[in-house]
Amino acid sequence: xLESLEKLSLDLEEFKRLHSEVHKDTDTKRLAIVxxxxxxxxxxxxxxLATTAASMGWQVGIFFTFYxxxxxxxxxxxxxxxxPLGNPAMPAPxxxxxxxxxxxxxxxxxxxxxATILMKSWMKRSRLPTVExxxxxxxxxxxxxxxxxxxxxxxKIKQEDLLPEAxxxxxxxxxxxxxxxxxSLFI
Amino acid sequence: xxxxxxxxxxxKVLDTRGKLCPMPVIEASLVMKDLISGHVLKVLATDPGSKxxxxxxxxxxxxxxxxxxxxxxxxTYWIQKG
Numbered sequence: 063x064l065e066s067l068e069k070l071s072l073d074l075e076e077f078k079r080l081h082s083e084v085h086k087d088t089d090t091k092r093l094a095i096v097x098x099x100x101x102x103x104x105x106x107x108x109x110x111l112a113t114t115a116a117s118m119g120w121q122v123g124i125f126f127t128f129y130x131x132x133x134x135x136x137x138x139x140x141x142x143x144x145x146p147l148g149n150p151a152m153p154a155p156x157x158x159x160x161x162x163x164x165x166x167x168x169x170x171x172x173x174x175x176x177a178t179i180l181m182k183s184w185m186k187r188s189r190l191p192t193v194e195x196x197x198x199x200x201x202x203x204x205x206x207x208x209x210x211x212x213x214x215x216x217x218k219i220k221q222e223d224l225l226p227e228a229x230x231x232x233x234x235x236x237x238x239x240x241x242x243x244x245x246s247l248f249i
Numbered sequence: 250x251x252x253x254x255x256x257x258x259x260x261k262v263l264d265t266r267g268k269l270c271p272m273p274v275i276e277a278s279l280v281m282k283d284l285i286s287g288h289v290l291k292v293l294a295t296d297p298g299s300k301x302x303x304x305x306x307x308x309x310x311x312x313x314x315x316x317x318x319x320x321x322x323x324x325t326y327w328i329q330k331g
Contacts, residue, residue: 110270113275117275189268191272
C-alpha cells in the first residue's frame, strides 16, 4: 500500500514536470512571416510586425522569397522601391491633401523614383527607421532572417550576395518552423 | 479630501513623443532589458495606438502596467518590469 502510494507521488512529480515543460513550450508565441514582395510597402509591414513580436518575447522568423529576397540582398536592400503604376492608392497625401495620380502619369519613366522618394520622406518625417535600420534591429532582437534557397537558385543569387545575418533554408525547414507558429502571415 | 494620489516613482524615463508604432514599444522593450525586476519605466508617447499597444505589450512581456494617463495629446505609461 505504502509502496504504491510512493509510486503514485513519484508519477505525480513526473507528470508535473512534463506538464510544466509542455506548458513552457506553448507559452512562447511564435510568428512566421512569408515576405514575398520586394517593394517598400510590402517589406515595411513585415519588418514592423516582426520587430514588435520580438519585443513581446515571441520567436520570429521571416522567410524572404521571390522578390522579397531583395530585402536581404546586399546590393538591393537599401534600394527597395514603391511603384505608383498599378497602385491606385499611391502616392497618398501630399501635404495632407490626397492627390490622385492618373495611370498615364504613373506610367511616365521616373515616377517610381518620385514615389519612392516620397515614401521614404514620409518614413523619415514619421521618425521610422529605414529598411536597413529595421533589418539591423530585427537581427539584434533575434528575428530569424531566412533566405529562400529556391529563389536563390532561380534568380542566381549566391550566399555571398546576401547579408551575413541571412540563413539559407528551403520550404521544408520554414514549414517546420511555421508549423509551431501561433501566428502565420503571408505578405 | 486630498487630491494627492500616491506618486509612482520611476527608475527610468523614455520619451517616444513624435514617434509612431512600433517604435514606442520596441524602444521600451530595449530599455526594459537594462532594468531590474520591480523597476518602473515611465514612457511618454504621442502615438494614439500606444493606448492599446502598451497594455498588450506589457501583458505579453510579463510586465505590469501600473498606470496610464492621457493629458492633451500626450500619453504616459508607468510599467513595472516583471
